[in-house]
Amino acid sequence: MARIGVFVCHCGENISATVDCAKVANTIAKMNGVVHSVDYKYMCSDPGQTLIKEAIREKGLTGIVVAACSPRMHEPTFRKATSEAGLNPFLCEMANIREHVSWVHDKGDPTTDKAIDVVRTLVEKVKKNQPLEPIRVPVTKTALVVGGGVAGIQAALDIANAGHKVIMVEREPSIGGHMSQLSETFPTLDCSQCILTPRMVEIAQHPNITLYTYAEVTALDGFIGNFKATIRRKAKSLDEDLCTGCGLCTTKCPVKKIPSEFEQGLGFRPAIYVPFPQAVPNKPVIDRENCTYYLKGKCRVCEKVCPTNAIRFDQEDTIMEIEAGALVLATGFDIKRADFFPEYGYGKYKDVIDGLQFERLASASGPTMGEIRRPSDGRVPEKIVFIACAGSRDPAKGIEYCSKICCMYTAKHAMLYKHKVHHGEAYVFYMDIRAGGKMYEEFVRRAIEEDDAKYVRGRVSRIYEKDGKLIVKGADTLLNGRPVEIEADMVVLATAGVASQGAEELAQTLHVSYDAHKFFAEAHPKLKPVETNTAGIFLAGACQAPKDIPESVAAASGAAAKVIGLFSNDELTREPLVAIVNRFPPPYFSTCVGCFMCQPVCPYQAIEKEQIKDRSGKVIRELARINPGLCQGCGTCVALCRSKSIDLYGYTNHQVYQEVVALLNE
Amino acid sequence: MKLGYYPGCSLKGGSREYKESVVALCKRFDITLVEVPDWNCCGATAAHNLNKELSLSLPARILAQAEKAGFEEILVPCAACYNRLMVTAHEMKTQPALGQRVKEIIGMEVSGKVRILNVIQLIEKYLLDKLELKMHRPFDYRAACYYGCLLVRPSNILQFDRPEDPETMDKVIRKIGGQPVEWEFKVECCGAGMSVSRTDLVAKLSGKVIDNAVYRGAEVIIVACPMCHSNLDMRRPDINKYLEKKTDIPVLYITQAMGLAVGISEKELGLHRHFVPVRLPEKGLLTDMPGEELEHQQKEG
Amino acid sequence: MSSAPHTIHKKGSLMEEIHDAREISVQKCYQCGKCSAGCPLAEDMDYPPSVIMRLLQTEDRQNEAIALRSETIWLCVTCETCATRxxxxxxxPGVMDFCRQRSLEKKMTHPKAKNIIAFHKAFLDSIDYTGRLYELGLIADYKARSFQLGQDVALAPGMIAKGKLSFLPELIRDRKGLAAIFRKTLHRKGGRS
Structure with a gap:
């Protein structure tokens, strides 16, 4: 005979302001099988939990219903309390009378009546609950890091240094990401490459890290602790073991005028190329879309000059499967191209460039060897206009959010320009200066006060060319909106940071959620900033939202800490809320008829065929069997099964039926 | 073929040559223009400045008249009329309550099914494919195509061409053998309806337009709006005073340029009505253009 | 939830009226100044467009009066450059239209806008009389309203010579219907303003 205890929570005033909690407790107390029913101000508090534990011990309860908030937050709390009092935790259920009742209705009897109904159904359900045991699964202590920018590098090194294996996958021919393109970094002006390249080398040399560049994750199966990832390694047309990275092929390649991705189109590269001199790995790939041999079937110059015969024209993409216990996504961001602003003439006027292009101009390794020269004629610009928010905070043509990094890098650009062209003039059109961060405001003040960057508060309406100058038409909103016209030699647009190209497809492949802007979504904006809603997949850096280097690195270390924490367990426990196909002793075996219609609908490939054999070993029946390690308890197979042979632990057909009956029998 | 047609007041008055060239050009391409019966003024720039309901009711009556006459499509050559008619159709469609109020004011039904064509759309839709047959001599000039405001803005309503750097007129000019120049003042404002009340401002705004066209080496400015034309042409003395130099670049309607290319006489196109004399250097005159002969053969065959 | 539902207190401000009448949110303006930067007439205005928006945002009677009394609203030629960018x-431009109409109703028009308003009114008068614009009549009416008797006299002979000015107005048949439109929208009882 069931002995059910019911505990009605006031949640401060969140519930009791509209629901008469005492009445709920008293009404439920009269139900068949309910031997204990009380209400209390904060059931989740220590005294509240004590009420539950004492009642279990003193009254010998066989089932618990806590009528309170959504189970999302406190189900673990109450199940733990139940377990501490010696009862199986899965005999404790929560009735949600806050989100489902008190928050959505006004005070009154109907509201209280609804709360009673909600609790009643749970009482009937819990009478049918069975004790369940958590499922234990082993952990693969290898992390898969997707993306080899500064965030991926940081996460990979942290995890590897803690003694775990790391596999890093990067889609470009080299790791390094956007940071490797930057000239100097705010707010300290230290050289980006100088601080990044040692860590890139460390990745390549670390005994715990396996690096796959020019590769992508194309599929992911499994679950936390036990992922199986499919990686496609694009053909580099090169035997990497033989290649010594001497670079002879890249200098002899006859195709030389391909706009370099690394130089943001300001420089050129050959068809067989290493993206930049400090690349890791420092071995070339052949860009088949531009290689004469692949286009016309002739050339093979690289093959002829290679001293180690490492060129492989017939190489094909290779597909490999790897096992990993956790994933860190660090796929970074892209910049929004500025050509959606026709009024600014980007793409039409060569000297209107974007922020990343300016980084290359200012970089010592860039196309101008660090001299600021304008792309059209190579002259040193005497006057530069920087335009902030060129795409950000612009619902009309760009994106509505603030890209966060532009205020700082624009101040840095103005500063770098003034350091290199002392007599030059730098104007910055801005709307607000968002310089929150350690030494950030001081940095902007330095640009204004020491380096004489002229800040004008207003947006630019139009840019056009006249007599070799770019006429910039803006306004000074601090001078009553007065129009300002500047004849500039060069204009730099601080374009918006957007989600990395292909982010949406990757999110769908990996089953992680993403936001309206296709940035990967964190599990909780404050308390779970590096977790995703998919257990075992973590976020690092600007794949989540635009972030600067310190923030990206901090997030990467955070994600690494989560992975290391996960790997500190030899096995994981999972809630046993999985589906099962019924089994009976012979001669019945199961009500399953072996139609296997459940198999294709399972999103997790968890349904297998099980052969029932007679004593002679002859197969007499084929039945469906669900792998509890793979099953996520979604219930799709349960709904589909025509012979009603599948049940979901914790939500069996019988339990749900009891709930419905309780509602019908008032 | 027959096509519904709303000339508007300017084409009946100060911009007579625009009407003449539109009609002559259509005739050359075997299109007969049929006026919307008993049409009224659209209210142009004045009405919306003073009263919103009036500014919608006047164009709504025109649309209603066109609908009553059974037109599915009407040509509206004047950019101001085109703009007002498009805006009215849009507002009545997107704001049903306002649309209802306007219908009550004019006491007529407007279903909104009449399509409104501006002159460039007319050329693109009905003339270009027959152009080769009709070509008489190329309009071989460096032309600054000036779109102004009313043809392209508000772009979300008009949905015609690119609002910042439109290209449809440039394409037409290229088709008739001209060289459109790249210039910066394609869509700047000429001063519009302030021609009379604030001539000083019109001289300044139009002056900047003329100046940039000349600076970019244009021999002729091409327009599709009577207001742009009268400001750039009739106000040239004020403009020259503002620019402190004598500019004599002629301003032609797109229909006049095309008319010349297909061999319509200058008189028929109303070129003599311009204030700035239309003196285009004689060049590229090709008497052996195949157009006319081909057309002739085709008619015979 | 603990936060109480919003109670909207109507302040009767112009900003609210503009929102109710035309579904335009002046509130959205974050004062970037792009409108003022691109406005072809900003340098001739007493307050550039972004400042007019700010004046309205304050929902302060005195600031609203400054906007309604400004020359700006009459210099705006609705070129739509600001809205496009x-x-x-x-x-x-919709805000400007609203302000113009309100400024007229409240007789708060800027003294320097006299000619511009006179022209608009003469224009509408002409349509009201005949259904179509009669340019000679418009000019005569405008001159009577604005006392700009000498202006553009030099243009007239040229226009006549080039056949651009008609001496007789075109009349439409349904003048009654048109008069009704003017009566219903401008709420005129009898004579014209």
Whole structure:
């Protein structure tokens, strides 16, 4: 005979302001099988939990219903309390009378009546609950890091240094990401490459890290602790073991005028190329879309000059499967191209460039060897206009959010320009200066006060060319909106940071959620900033939202800490809320008829065929069997099964039926 | 073929040559223009400045008249009329309550099914494919195509061409053998309806337009709006005073340029009505253009 | 939830009226100044467009009066450059239209806008009389309203010579219907303003 205890929570005033909690407790107390029913101000508090534990011990309860908030937050709390009092935790259920009742209705009897109904159904359900045991699964202590920018590098090194294996996958021919393109970094002006390249080398040399560049994750199966990832390694047309990275092929390649991705189109590269001199790995790939041999079937110059015969024209993409216990996504961001602003003439006027292009101009390794020269004629610009928010905070043509990094890098650009062209003039059109961060405001003040960057508060309406100058038409909103016209030699647009190209497809492949802007979504904006809603997949850096280097690195270390924490367990426990196909002793075996219609609908490939054999070993029946390690308890197979042979632990057909009956029998 | 047609007041008055060239050009391409019966003024720039309901009711009556006459499509050559008619159709469609109020004011039904064509759309839709047959001599000039405001803005309503750097007129000019120049003042404002009340401002705004066209080496400015034309042409003395130099670049309607290319006489196109004399250097005159002969053969065959 | 539902207190401000009448949110303006930067007439205005928006945002009677009394609203030629480039997609010319109408109703028009208003009114008068614009009549009416008797006299002979000015107005048949439109929209009882 069931002995059910019911505990009605006031949640401060969140519930009791509209629901008469005492009445709920008293009404439920009269139900068949309910031997204990009380209400209390904060059931989740220590005294509240004590009420539950004492009642279990003193009254010998066989089932618990806590009528309170959504189970999302406190189900673990109450199940733990139940377990501490010696009862199986899965005999404790929560009735949600806050989100489902008190928050959505006004005070009154109907509201209280609804709360009673909600609790009643749970009482009937819990009478049918069975004790369940958590499922234990082993952990693969290898992390898969997707993306080899500064965030991926940081996460990979942290995890590897803690003694775990790391596999890093990067889609470009080299790791390094956007940071490797930057000239100097705010707010300290230290050289980006100088601080990044040692860590890139460390990745390549670390005994715990396996690096796959020019590769992508194309599929992911499994679950936390036990992922199986499919990686496609694009053909580099090169035997990497033989290649010594001497670079002879890249200098002899006859195709030389391909706009370099690394130089943001300001420089050129050959068809067989290493993206930049400090690349890791420092071995070339052949860009088949531009290689004469692949286009016309002739050339093979690289093959002829290679001293180690490492060129492989017939190489094909290779597909490999790897096992990993956790994933860190660090796929970074892209910049929004500025050509959606026709009024600014980007793409039409060569000297209107974007922020990343300016980084290359200012970089010592860039196309101008660090001299600021304008792309059209190579002259040193005497006057530069920087335009902030060129795409950000612009619902009309760009994106509505603030890209966060532009205020700082624009101040840095103005500063770098003034350091290199002392007599030059730098104007910055801005709307607000968002310089929150350690030494950030001081940095902007330095640009204004020491380096004489002229800040004008207003947006630019139009840019056009006249007599070799770019006429910039803006306004000074601090001078009553007065129009300002500047004849500039060069204009730099601080374009918006957007989600990395292909982010949406990757999110769908990996089953992680993403936001309206296709940035990967964190599990909780404050308390779970590096977790995703998919257990075992973590976020690092600007794949989540635009972030600067310190923030990206901090997030990467955070994600690494989560992975290391996960790997500190030899096995994981999972809630046993999985589906099962019924089994009976012979001669019945199961009500399953072996139609296997459940198999294709399972999103997790968890349904297998099980052969029932007679004593002679002859197969007499084929039945469906669900792998509890793979099953996520979604219930799709349960709904589909025509012979009603599948049940979901914790939500069996019988339990749900009891709930419905309780509602019908008032 | 027959096509519904709303000339508007300017084409009946100060911009007579625009009407003449539109009609002559259509005739050359075997299109007969049929006026919307008993049409009224659209209210142009004045009405919306003073009263919103009036500014919608006047164009709504025109649309209603066109609908009553059974037109599915009407040509509206004047950019101001085109703009007002498009805006009215849009507002009545997107704001049903306002649309209802306007219908009550004019006491007529407007279903909104009449399509409104501006002159460039007319050329693109009905003339270009027959152009080769009709070509008489190329309009071989460096032309600054000036779109102004009313043809392209508000772009979300008009949905015609690119609002910042439109290209449809440039394409037409290229088709008739001209060289459109790249210039910066394609869509700047000429001063519009302030021609009379604030001539000083019109001289300044139009002056900047003329100046940039000349600076970019244009021999002729091409327009599709009577207001742009009268400001750039009739106000040239004020403009020259503002620019402190004598500019004599002629301003032609797109229909006049095309008319010349297909061999319509200058008189028929109303070129003599311009204030700035239309003196285009004689060049590229090709008497052996195949157009006319081909057309002739085709008619015979 | 603990937060109480919003109670909207109507302040009767112009900003609210503009929102109710035309569905334009002046509130959205974050004062970037792009409208003022691109406005072809900004340098001739007493307050550039972004400042007019700010004046309205304050919902302060005195500031609203400054906007309604400004020359700006009459210099705006509705070229729509601002609206095309506004990052917040605010229909600024629509705001100007609203302010003009209100300024007229409240007789708060800027003294220097006299000629501009006289022209608009003469234009509408002409349509009201005949259904179509009669340019000679318009000019005569405008001159009577604005006392700009000498202006553009030099143009007239040229226009006549080039056949651009008609001496007789075109009349439409349904003048009654048109008069009704003017009566219903401008709420005129009898004579014309």
């Amino acid at each position: 506004c990052p917040m997609e605010i229909d600024i």
